[in-house]
Every structure is written in C-alpha cells, then in structure tokens.
Amino acid sequence: MSEQLIKLCKRLNKFTLDEISLISEIEEKELRPVLDEFVSNNQLIFKDGIYFYNKPVVFSKRTSKLPPMFQFYSPETIDMIVKCFCADISVCKTTLILAPNLDCLCNFNKFFRKLIYEKQETELLEYFKNNPQTGRSRIFFNIPMYFYFYNDKLYISKKLLEAPNSTIFTKKQITEFKKTYSYLARVTSHNSNKINLPHHLAEMIWRRNKSYNEQFKELINFLAS
Numbered sequence: 583m584s585e586q587l588i589k590l591c592k593r594l595n596k597f598t599l600d601e602i603s604l605i606s607e608i609e610e611k612e613l614r615p616v617l618d619e620f621v622s623n624n625q626l627i628f629k630d631g632i633y634f635y636n637k638p639v640v641f642s643k644r645t646s647k648l649p650p651m652f653q654f655y656s657p658e659t660i661d662m663i664v665k666c667f668c669a670d671i672s673v674c675k676t677t678l679i680l681a682p683n684l685d686c687l688c689n690f691n692k693f694f695r696k697l698i699y700e701k702q703e704t705e706l707l708e709y710f711k712n713n714p715q716t717g718r719s720r721i722f723f724n725i726p727m728y729f730y731f732y733n734d735k736l737y738i739s740k741k742l743l744e745a746p747n748s749t750i751f752t753k754k755q756i757t758e759f760k761k762t763y764s765y766l767a768r769v770t771s772h773n774s775n776k777i778n779l780p781h782h783l784a785e786m787i788w789r790r791n792k793s794y795n796e797q798f799k800e801l802i803n804f805l806a807s
Contacts, residue, residue, distance in 0.1 A: 587616055588625060591635045598632055624665070627795045636799065648805065649693055650684055663690050664805070668797040692778065697783035697804050699738075706730055706737035708783070714745035720763055723776040727783060729763075731755040736762050736787055740780040765790060 591597070593762055599617065603610045617633060620626040627634040652660060659680060668675040673691060677684050709715075709732040715727040718740065721768060730737045735758065751759060766786055776784045789797060 584619075588615075588620060591620065591633065592637075595635050596632060602633070604684060619660060621740075621795070623777060624795065624798060625660055627799060629796075636795075649689070651689055651693075655682065663687065664694075664801055665798060667694050668801060675770055691783070693802060695778065695781035695785045698788045698801070699781045701804055702737055702784055703786065704737065706732070706739060706743075709733075709737075710743050710745070714743070714748035716748045716750050717743055718751065718759060720766075722766075722770055722779055722783070723773070725776075725779055727758060727780065731759065734758075738783050738787060762787065762790065 587608075587664065590602065594602065594605070597605075599610055599613060602608075602617075603613055606613070616717070617626060617628075618668055619629045621633075624636055627636050655663075658681070662680055663676065663682070666679065667690070671679075673684065673687050680687075710730065713732070715730050717730050719726050719742070720729055721727075727744075728739045728742050730739065730743070766783060769781065769786055770779075788800075792800075
C-alpha cells in the first residue's frame with residue numbers, strides 16, 4: 583500500500599487527511615500511521631493540518647552556482663549532509679555517520695551558513711529600501727552587529743544600514759528582539775563562533791522556532807535556487 587500511497591501523495595502535492603482518505607477510499611485510522619511514517623522519512627511535510635509532498639531535489643554536478651565540492655559527492659550523500667546540518671548534528675558525529683573527509687564537511691557547513699546569511703541579507707536590503715528602519719546594535723566578541731525587524735522576522739547585518747526618516751522598533755518588536763538577543767548571547771558563548779560571526783548569528787536566528795522539516799525544506803530550496 584505504501585508505494586501506491588506515496589505516488590498518490592505526489593500527484594496531489596497538498597492535501598488533508600480527510601481529502602486523501604476520500605480519494606484513496608482508505609479509512610483515516612489506517613492512513614494516519616502510514617502518513618506519519620512518510621513524515622518521519624521526510625517524504626511528506628505536515629503543517630497546520632495539511633500534508634505537503636516533499637519533492638526530492640536532485641543536485642546536478644553541472645550546477646555552477648554550487649561550490650566544486652558538491653561535484654565529488656553523490657546526491658544521496660549531499661542530501662544526508664543537509665539533513666545532518668538541519669538536525670544540528672555536529673561535524674564529528676556526521677563524519678561518523680557518513681565518513682566523508684572532515685575538512686570538506688566543515689566546508690559544507692560553512693557554505694550553508696553563508697548561504698543562509700546571504701538569503702536573509704537580500705530580503706533585508708529589499709525591505710530596508712522600501713521601509714527604512716533604525717537598526718539596533720549589539721556587541722559579540724567586541725564586534726558590533728546590527729539587527730532589523732520586518733514582518734515578524736529578525737534580520738542581521740554586519741554593516742549599519744542608514745537612511746533618512748527611518749522608523750524605530752515597535753514595543754512588540756523590542757520584546758521579541760530582547761528574547762532573541764538573550765538566546766544569541768547564550769548560544770554564541772564559544773569562541774569558535776567568532777570566525778564568520780555574522781554567518782553563525784544568521785544561522786542561529788534562522789534555526790530558532792523552526793522545525794527540522796521546515797529547516798530542511800527551506801535549505802534545499804536555497805540550494806536549488
């Protein structure tokens with residue numbers, strides 16, 4: 583049943599338990615454990631009562647946007663490296679699981695962090711251009727970092743963005759910023775985070791309040807774009 587059901591999920595792309603039960607003519611109590619297994623295997627994503635088919639991304643060795651190191655590993659291995667990163671598994675433990683070269687695995691993680699920073703930076707600059715905001719500065723390892731808030735999302739910049747008539751944080755944004763800063767100050771206490779600091783901070787903000795499935799889907803989309 584599983585093989586036919588996942589094919590149906592793929593065709594539907596997005597559906598509720600009630601909808602797929604009606605279409606497949608299978609009782610919900612029989613469907614639910616199978617769908618839960620698909621979710622645990624990352625074949626489906628479940629959010630707010632809706633199932634989404636998680637289309638696998640094939641990493642082409644001809645993809646020029648990705649670093650050369652992607653060419654030396656199979657799509658399956660890269661997929662597992664992404665999964666381990668999103669599960670916040672350490673480099674040492676990931677090496678035990680996949681047995682790639684340790685230095686190369688560090689380079690994958692550095693690239694993922696850089697990509698996360700650059701994606702959020704692109705969004706930030708677009709928001710700032712249309713609606714300038716007065717950033718808030720905080721010091722990490724004697725390095726100033728600048729924070730901005732748009733659409734309930736916190737952004738970070740290694741440079742101060744300035745423009746006339748910029749708005750200030752609302753009370754709600756200040757409260758959320760204080761919570762996030764407290765979290766960042768706690769998780770960046772290790773000196774290793776000083777190297778490429780903006781990338782580490784962007785990663786931590788990106789991870790916060792996101793499930794593993796949300797992280798995986800978003801990072802895969804970043805890599806594929």
